[in-house]
Amino acid sequence: MAVKVAEEWLNACSGCEISIVDLGERLLAVLDLVEFVHIPVLLDHKYYGQLGEGKHINIPEATVGIISGSIRNHEHLEVAEEMRRKCQIIIALGTCATHGGIPALANSYRNQEILDRYYHTETTDKVDEYPSEGIPHLLDSVYALDEKIKVDIYLPGCAPHPDQVFAALAGLLAGELPKLPDRSVCDQCPTVREGKGQVKQLRRFLEAPHYGAPDEPIDKMRCLLEQGFLCMGSVTKAGCGGDKIVPRCIAARVPCRGCYGPVQHDGNQLLQMLNALASNGIDIHSLPDYVSLLRFSGAHKLLRPGHKQKEA
Numbered sequence: 568m569a570v571k572v573a574e575e576w577l578n579a580c581s582g583c584e585i586s587i588v589d590l591g592e593r594l595l596a597v598l599d600l601v602e603f604v605h606i607p608v609l610l611d612h613k614y615y616g617q618l619g620e621g622k623h624i625n626i627p628e629a630t631v632g633i634i635s636g637s638i639r640n641h642e643h644l645e646v647a648e649e650m651r652r653k654c655q656i657i658i659a660l661g662t663c664a665t666h667g668g669i670p671a672l673a674n675s676y677r678n679q680e681i682l683d684r685y686y687h688t689e690t691t692d693k694v695d696e697y698p699s700e701g702i703p704h705l706l707d708s709v710y711a712l713d714e715k716i717k718v719d720i721y722l723p724g725c726a727p728h729p730d731q732v733f734a735a736l737a738g739l740l741a742g743e744l745p746k747l748p749d750r751s752v753c754d755q756c757p758t759v760r761e762g763k764g765q766v767k768q769l770r771r772f773l774e775a776p777h778y779g780a781p782d783e784p785i786d787k788m789r790c791l792l793e794q795g796f797l798c799m800g801s802v803t804k805a806g807c808g809g810d811k812i813v814p815r816c817i818a819a820r821v822p823c824r825g826c827y828g829p830v831q832h833d834g835n836q837l838l839q840m841l842n843a844l845a846s847n848g849i850d851i852h853s854l855p856d857y858v859s860l861l862r863f864s865g866a867h868k869l870l871r872p873g874h875k876q877k878e879a
């Protein structure tokens with residue numbers, strides 16, 4: 568009998584759902600074994616019944632519940648809680664769900680500041696009162712899923728690599744609870760490390776032409792951090808290269824920005840990266856701003872109002 572799966576997207580961009588579609592032909596094999604009973608990105612489902620007669624959000628029961636996106640407002644919270652009630656196993660899909668992701672950068676501002684900025688810019692009409700009717704109320708912060716409901720499996724990544732999505736689904740269908748190893752992007756990076764670099768100040772990536780010629784093999788290129796670029800590989804969970812292993816940005820000769828979140832679930836990429844810079848002899852005051860070190864993992868109360876970007 569097919570395994571019932573429910574999928575939901577909360578404060579999300581749908582990139583994680585694209586990862587599911589990017590399974591390609593493997594998706595056909597998965598679809599032979601699972602039945603999607605709820606997946607708003609593909610199938611319309613009326614939360615409150617076909618005629619809107621229900622009083623509470625209603626999602627069908629499923630064995631596996633996949634949730635992408637963070638929790639930003641009361642509707643997200645209600646949907647997440649209903650998924651938890653109806654699904655035996657909950658997978659947090661993508662770094663928004665596991666660590667707040669890009670949306671959690673908002674946690675360095677109070678809601679009032681965000682609304683003021685949004686409604687009182689040059690490009691929007693100024694309003695005396697912000698719209699509120701029919702709009703879910705904002706929570707005080709952007710939350711990762713496990714701050715509000717119990718999560719069984721974490722699949723970080725912005726977006727998660729389809730190989731990992733497939734491995735997780737295949738594992739579950741075989742009756743196993745998959746867990747990604749606590750390894751870092753550096754552990755899977757083939758670049759050459761010679762020890763502490765000569766650079767004392769961080770260099771702006773786009774201004775520097777010395778990060779490796781396009782035809783130079785990646786395993787001959789010197790580590791980008793040792794060259795003085797802000798590469799967050801040492802504080803970021805491995806896996807973005809999927810079965811090909813070489814981390815995606817490194818394969819493109821671009822520094823890692825940390826999109827898989829911390830190596831260990833409760834790690835702090837900001838503090839760990841400051842340590843990594845210091846141990847490489849790089850002056851941390853040359854960082855353009857500190858907040859961006861948490862650009863993918865600002866939930867779990869790591870980013871709070873007052874953590875503002877450095878003024879230019």
Ligand code: SF4
Nearest residue numbers: 580582661662663725
């Ligand atoms: S983790 Fe990335 S791809 Fe997934 S919903 Fe968040 S922003 Fe989009």
Ligand code: SF4
Nearest residue numbers: 753756790791798800
């Ligand atoms: S810091 Fe970046 S370039 Fe250097 S080893 Fe780690 S991932 Fe590779």
Ligand code: SF4
Nearest residue numbers: 807816823824825826
């Ligand atoms: S190298 Fe870093 S930023 Fe790039 S995809 Fe991998 S984890 Fe994400």
